[in-house]
Amino acid sequence: MYVAVKGGERAIDNAHAWLAEERRGDVSVAELSVAQIREQLALAVNRVMAEGSLYDPDLAALAIKQSRGDLIEAIFLIRAYRTTLPRFGYSEPVETGRMACDRRVSATFKDAPGGQVLGPTFDYTHRLLDFALEAEGLVEEAATGAPREAETPHVTAFLNAEGLIQEEHVPEDDRPRDLTREPLELPAGRPLRLQALTRGDEGFVLGMAYSTQRGYGRNHPFVGELRIGTVPVEMEVPELGFSVEIGEVVLTECETVNQFTGSKSEPPQFTRGYGLVFGQTERKAISMALVDRALRWEELGEDNVGAPAQNEEFVLYHSDNIQATGFLEHIKLPHYVDFQSELELVRKLRREAMVGEKREAAE
Template structure:
């Protein structure tokens, strides 16, 4: 076994050197800057921040550059860095009704207060490669790409349904929710913990779970009550001052779905809801999160949960984290010499025993 690992340190150093060269690419091409990644690959930056549980566009852009575009590796870097940061307090809940919206749409009401704001979206593009982007010198000016968000407070669509008692009301958050970044996930998990897990879960996995509910594995047929993207203020209570002050402004995507109604002999029929909120402009993730959130509420809403994967809390939350999944998956490419040799010897022994038995039977 010593011979197998001899010279490993030097090999690892060489691998690191080669990785740095591959990351840099052709020295004849200008190096990609952090500012370029942050400005022009915003959706990738947003995903890294959301699943890394840290809102810092510059740091996320740096992680993407270091990871050579591997977003899961970049998320890993962000989470590792996050553990080194001191925690000096907690912000108050953000008020998304006061969001400066760059985009705000509803699939349930055409005309609503505040209006529909299409904003920057791929929804109406033809999904054809735009070769003009490959031509040099055709960039828009900075003034042309500045976001033009709505400044006034925009009430949520769900509020209109709540006033008519047509939508299930949510209990006030009187207790401080557990923090998934400071304590391990435990089951059964309350809704606040589930939402945290979904918010930082892998986008592809959450999307697959959401899609499964739409195909019948969970009886989840939603309407997008509202989807909004924009900037919200982050405030923090300062004990010495006796009031809250704004400490930052962050971009978030929020989705509320209106789902099939429920009721009983004693309760009137009402629509139910799902909810998703993530860092940055990340519509696919927010919608998927809302669908899976609603699927995981089946038991508390008195529905038969059945065998749908998206309704299985342990299955969804235990497999949603791409860092845990990647670590467990990729560890198998590391040396397992002793394990394999023991199994190899076992196979050889079983074959010898079987062959001996056949010979004895033949005699």
């Protein structure tokens, strides 16, 4: 039960004003623009779009500015705004094989068909502070060409040609439920699990993925392919009777290849884990693929070894940082009545205990 605090409205208004002042910071320093955040903090923008389930770099940058860099608060703002938007329809499934790749690597084949494209990555950088960035000078442009426009086939397709990797079957009901419009229900099918993971907190999903690598889930993956690039988005227009391209989005896709010795229902073969996330979000996509594979234990006829990453309820219900934040931070709100009742209970128990001790001493 919550009770009103006298003068609370004025205190809240003052808190808002103070927050705005703290957000602005030293007025002698130039204010950070939304465009600067969008262009120079792109990885933070990508995370907010992915976990906020809304692809709009400008709005994500605005949310980061408004939240003073608190990405979970920014994700909350984006999700709240998303609920106000009208839904005109659903786009067609994107064809990632048509992706114009900025980056495309495989840890399974050195000479992967289509080639390895390192792209912009921290993988080969030294983890040393670059104090030259303090100079705020112009950065020399990299000697790179434009993203490839030709279709780049998936590496797993070449394994599949030999029948070495499990076939992916489209369920009879090929339109998955929409987690942004319907509450999560368990047991969840794989499409719904993937939706939850792509919206899940990056740190949580990373921790779950790391646990599988350390033996909690018997999951030893290879990155079959990691690709980042732009894909066209199409939507069917009923008045036209065919699909038209309505825009483009940048995606990160990861397919892991996992050894599988077979079960009563499946022959020895490689199996897949899958991750797909807005923007350049490599760590999240790889983590998502590892957790996806761990959660597939039942359909593959594997044993459940009791690993956290194999527990669908544990993973899906605790990966959503907005739900977790709301439940955690509500304890900051007034609980005066609740606490007073518990305080009286503890006092009563202490009095009864003291009476009992005196009675025992007298006997």
